[in-house]
Amino acid sequence: MNAPTGRLVESLTLPQPYLLFLGDTTEAGFAKTAFGLADWAPDRCVGEWAAAGCTVTTGLPLLSPAEAKAAGARSLVIGVANQGGVIGESWIAVLVDAMEAGLDIVSGLHARLGAVPALAEAAKRTGRRLIDIRTPPADIPVGTGRKRTGKRLLTVGTDCALGKKYTALALHRAFAARGLDADFRATGQTGIMIAGGGMPMDAVVSDFEAGAAEMLSPDAPDDHWDLIEGQGSLFNPAYAAVSLGLLHGSQPDVFVVCHDPSRSVILGLEDFALPSIEEVIDLTIRLGRRTNPAIRCVGVSLNTSRYSAEAAEALMAAERERLGLPVADPIRGGPGFAALVENCLG
Amino acid sequence: MNAPTGRLVESLTLPQPYLLFLGDTTEAGFAKTAFGLADWAPDRCVGEWAAAGCTVTTGLPLLSPAEAKAAGARSLVIGVANQGGVIGESWIAVLVDAMEAGLDIVSGLHARLGAVPALAEAAKRTGRRLIDIRTPPADIPVGTGRKRTGKRLLTVGTDCALGKKYTALALHRAFAARGLDADFRATGQTGIMIAGGGMPMDAVVSDFEAGAAEMLSPDAPDDHWDLIEGQGSLFNPAYAAVSLGLLHGSQPDVFVVCHDPSRSVILGLEDFALPSIEEVIDLTIRLGRRTNPAIRCVGVSLNTSRYSAEAAEALMAAERERLGLPVADPIRGGPGFAALVENCLG
Structure with missing residues (x-):
C-alpha cells in the first residue's frame, strides 16, 4: 500500500464518534455525507439530529446533542450539502446548542464555520472546536499529464x-x-x-x-x-x-x-x-x-x-x-x- | 453598455504608467502579459526591464526602475507567467530594487507578492504597495446554466x-x-x-x-x-x-x-x-x-x-x-x- 497523499487530512484527527446533523434537508440527495457515514462508518456514528423542516433520515437513532454527548459522541458532523455549500440560517441555533452540549463541529462545506459570527462566538465561549475539512493543501502543483505507474x-x-x-x-x-x-x-x-x-x-x-x-x-x-x-x-x-x-x-x-x-x-x-x-x-x-x-x-x-x-x-x-x-x-x-x-x- | 461585473478590480486603481518586467523569460509565450500591455495599452507603459537570462523583448525602451521612475512610471508590472504562476528566485532582487526606486509592484501571478518575506520586508521599509490583482470576489455563486439575455x-x-x-x-x-x-x-x-x-x-x-x-x-x-x-x-x-x-x-x-x-x-x-x-x-x-x-x-x-x-x-x-x-x-x-x-x- 502507498502512503496516502491527502496531506491536509492526514494531519487532522477528527473527534469520534459522531452525531450526524441533517439540517433542514428535504431531498435525500443533499444528505449524502450523512448517508455515507451511516453506511460506511456506522461504528463511529452514535445517532442523527436535524433542524426544523427536515424530512430525511439515515435510520440511526434520533438523539439531541445532549443525549448524543451522554452516549459518547465527541463531535457533530454537518451531514448535508446544499447548492453552494453554505451554512443554513436555521442550522446555527442547533450548532450553538451542540457546542454548549460539549460537541465539536466538523464541516465539509465550502463556507467556513468560523466565518459565522454566532458560531465563532459560541466556540470561543464553550471552548469547542470548529473543524473545516475542506481546505486543500497549499502546495498543489500544476498538472503535467505525465503517465504514472500503477x-x-x-x-x-x-x-x-x-x-x-x-x-x-x-x-x-x-x-x-x-x-x-x-x-x-x-x-x-x-x-x-x-x-x-x-x-x-x-x-x-x-x-x-x-x-x-x-x-x-x-x-x-x-x-x-x-x-x-x-x-x-x-x-x-x-x-x-x-x-x-x-x-x-x-x-x-x-x-x-x-x-x-x-x-x-x-x-x-x-x-x-x-x-x-x-x-x-x-x-x-x-x-x-x-x-x-x-x-x-x-x-x-x-x-x-x-x-x-x-x-x-x-x-x-x-x-x-x-x-x-x-x-x-x-x-x-x-x-x-x-x-x-x-x-x-x- | 452594462456595468462591468469585475467587482474586485473595479475597486482597484492600478498606479499607472507601468514599467513592464519580463523576468528571466526565454519563451515569448510566457510573457503574454507584457506583450498584451505593450500592444493594447502602450500609452500606459513607459518601458521594459528584465532579470539576467531574459531573451525576449516587447520592443519598448529598456529602462532601469530608477530610469522608469524618472520617466514617470508609478509601478512595475510583472509581465510574465511561468508554469504555476510562481515568483522566480532571480526576480526578487529586481523587485526590491524597483520598490527602492519608488515603484509599486503589480502582479497577476497565483503566488501572492506579500508571501515572499524579502518583498514584504522591502514594501514595509520603502512604503511601496504590493498589489495582487488575481484575487476573485468572495461571493461567486454556483452556476445555474440559466439562459441569459444578450x-x-x-x-x-x-x-x-x-x-x-x-x-x-x-x-x-x-x-x-x-x-x-x-x-x-x-x-x-x-x-x-x-x-x-x-x-x-x-x-x-x-x-x-x-x-x-x-x-x-x-x-x-x-x-x-x-x-x-x-x-x-x-x-x-x-x-x-x-x-x-x-x-x-x-x-x-x-x-x-x-x-x-x-x-x-x-x-x-x-x-x-x-x-x-x-x-x-x-x-x-x-x-x-x-x-x-x-x-x-x-x-x-x-x-x-x-x-x-x-x-x-x-x-x-x-x-x-x-x-x-x-x-x-x-x-x-x-x-x-x-x-x-x-x-x-x-
Missing part, C-alpha cells in the same frame, strides 16, 4: 449525488476481499471523513484541479489499484470543470458509470435533462483519452434504491442487454456486482 | 498563450468601430489590467468556475455583445477544467478558434500533440451546446506572427479552403478579418 479506476456519473463514492468504496471492499493491493482515494468531504485522507477536489483552485488529482493518486507498483471517487458530472452545467480536471489528472485505465434510473433531470437544475449512460461513456472516453489513450468503460453502477429487488433486477438485466456491459447495484451486490469487479480486472 | 462570443484555442485575448480585443475594437454595443470581458491578469475589470478565471475555486463565468457576462440587452477572453484549452491536460467551466458559464452563441500554426505540441508539455482546429471546433460544440444548443463556430483566428506576410496569406487561404470558414490574423487585419467580423454578426 492502475487507476475512476467512478463517473450522469449527475451528482447518485453513487460515485459508494461505488468506489464497494469496489475497494471487493478488491480487498480478493487480496488485491488497492486504495480508496477520497475526493469529497464524506469520503475524506470515511477514509481519513484525500483531496477536496471541488475546493481546489481551477488552475490546479488536474494537478490536485495527479497528487491524489501518485506512482504505485504495477499491480496496485487506486479506486478514485468521482465528482459531479461532465454534463452538470455547474460542476463539469471539477469532473474534467479530476478525469484528466486521474488518467484512469478504467471507469464505471454511476446512474440513478429514477432521475430524469440534473439535481437542482430541472431545465437540464440527465444524459444517457451511452453519452457519458462516449464523452468520458473522448476526454479521458487525452491523458490515458487506453481508457475503457468496464461497467455501470445503477443506484436502484428506489426500486423493489425484482424491479431492480429486471432493470439491470435490460441495461446489460442494451449496453453489453456488466451492470450492478453495489449496494445489492450479488453475481452482477461480481461480474463488474471481474471486468475491472480483465 | 449575445456572447468566446475565444477558444488549440492551446494557451496563442492569441485568445488579442482576438477578443481586436473583435471588440472592430465591433466598436461599427457602432455595436459591446464589452470586452477579461478573464486573465493581462486582460484585467487592460480592461480595468473582469474575472480571474484560473484563480476561482473549481466548484464555482461556471458560476464565475456567469457572473462575468450578466443579462444584457438583446443587441449587446459580450466578447469574452478565453482561457487555456479543452485539450490542455493541466488547464482544461478552467476552459470547460468558462465555456459552460459563458454559454456563447458563437466562438472563434485561436491557433498558432507554428506550434505542434502543447506549450511546456511536449508529450502532448496540439489538437487540430477541427477537433477543437467539434469538441467545443459538443460541450458548449450543454448550455447553449445554438452554439456555432464563426471562424478561426490564426497567429501568424512567425510568418512573412506572403506565407501568412497563403496559410490563411489554405485554411479557409480546407475549413470553409473565415480565417484571419487579427493583428494583420484586412479583408480576411472583416469577413470574420461579418460572420460573427451573421
Whole structure:
C-alpha cells in the first residue's frame, strides 16, 4: 500500500464518534455525507439530529446533542450539502446548542464555520472546536499529464449525488476481499471523513484541479489499484470543470458509470435533462483519452434504491442487454456486482 | 453598455504608467502579459526591464526602475507567467530594487507578492504597495446554466498563450468601430489590467468556475455583445477544467478558434500533440451546446506572427479552403478579418 497523499487530512484527527446533523434537508440527495457515514462508518456514528423542516433520515437513532454527548459522541458532523455549500440560517441555533452540549463541529462545506459570527462566538465561549475539512493543501502543483505507474479506476456519473463514492468504496471492499493491493482515494468531504485522507477536489483552485488529482493518486507498483471517487458530472452545467480536471489528472485505465434510473433531470437544475449512460461513456472516453489513450468503460453502477429487488433486477438485466456491459447495484451486490469487479480486472 | 461585473478590480486603481518586467523569460509565450500591455495599452507603459537570462523583448525602451521612475512610471508590472504562476528566485532582487526606486509592484501571478518575506520586508521599509490583482470576489455563486439575455462570443484555442485575448480585443475594437454595443470581458491578469475589470478565471475555486463565468457576462440587452477572453484549452491536460467551466458559464452563441500554426505540441508539455482546429471546433460544440444548443463556430483566428506576410496569406487561404470558414490574423487585419467580423454578426 502507498502512503496516502491527502496531506491536509492526514494531519487532522477528527473527534469520534459522531452525531450526524441533517439540517433542514428535504431531498435525500443533499444528505449524502450523512448517508455515507451511516453506511460506511456506522461504528463511529452514535445517532442523527436535524433542524426544523427536515424530512430525511439515515435510520440511526434520533438523539439531541445532549443525549448524543451522554452516549459518547465527541463531535457533530454537518451531514448535508446544499447548492453552494453554505451554512443554513436555521442550522446555527442547533450548532450553538451542540457546542454548549460539549460537541465539536466538523464541516465539509465550502463556507467556513468560523466565518459565522454566532458560531465563532459560541466556540470561543464553550471552548469547542470548529473543524473545516475542506481546505486543500497549499502546495498543489500544476498538472503535467505525465503517465504514472500503477492502475487507476475512476467512478463517473450522469449527475451528482447518485453513487460515485459508494461505488468506489464497494469496489475497494471487493478488491480487498480478493487480496488485491488497492486504495480508496477520497475526493469529497464524506469520503475524506470515511477514509481519513484525500483531496477536496471541488475546493481546489481551477488552475490546479488536474494537478490536485495527479497528487491524489501518485506512482504505485504495477499491480496496485487506486479506486478514485468521482465528482459531479461532465454534463452538470455547474460542476463539469471539477469532473474534467479530476478525469484528466486521474488518467484512469478504467471507469464505471454511476446512474440513478429514477432521475430524469440534473439535481437542482430541472431545465437540464440527465444524459444517457451511452453519452457519458462516449464523452468520458473522448476526454479521458487525452491523458490515458487506453481508457475503457468496464461497467455501470445503477443506484436502484428506489426500486423493489425484482424491479431492480429486471432493470439491470435490460441495461446489460442494451449496453453489453456488466451492470450492478453495489449496494445489492450479488453475481452482477461480481461480474463488474471481474471486468475491472480483465 | 452594462456595468462591468469585475467587482474586485473595479475597486482597484492600478498606479499607472507601468514599467513592464519580463523576468528571466526565454519563451515569448510566457510573457503574454507584457506583450498584451505593450500592444493594447502602450500609452500606459513607459518601458521594459528584465532579470539576467531574459531573451525576449516587447520592443519598448529598456529602462532601469530608477530610469522608469524618472520617466514617470508609478509601478512595475510583472509581465510574465511561468508554469504555476510562481515568483522566480532571480526576480526578487529586481523587485526590491524597483520598490527602492519608488515603484509599486503589480502582479497577476497565483503566488501572492506579500508571501515572499524579502518583498514584504522591502514594501514595509520603502512604503511601496504590493498589489495582487488575481484575487476573485468572495461571493461567486454556483452556476445555474440559466439562459441569459444578450449575445456572447468566446475565444477558444488549440492551446494557451496563442492569441485568445488579442482576438477578443481586436473583435471588440472592430465591433466598436461599427457602432455595436459591446464589452470586452477579461478573464486573465493581462486582460484585467487592460480592461480595468473582469474575472480571474484560473484563480476561482473549481466548484464555482461556471458560476464565475456567469457572473462575468450578466443579462444584457438583446443587441449587446459580450466578447469574452478565453482561457487555456479543452485539450490542455493541466488547464482544461478552467476552459470547460468558462465555456459552460459563458454559454456563447458563437466562438472563434485561436491557433498558432507554428506550434505542434502543447506549450511546456511536449508529450502532448496540439489538437487540430477541427477537433477543437467539434469538441467545443459538443460541450458548449450543454448550455447553449445554438452554439456555432464563426471562424478561426490564426497567429501568424512567425510568418512573412506572403506565407501568412497563403496559410490563411489554405485554411479557409480546407475549413470553409473565415480565417484571419487579427493583428494583420484586412479583408480576411472583416469577413470574420461579418460572420460573427451573421
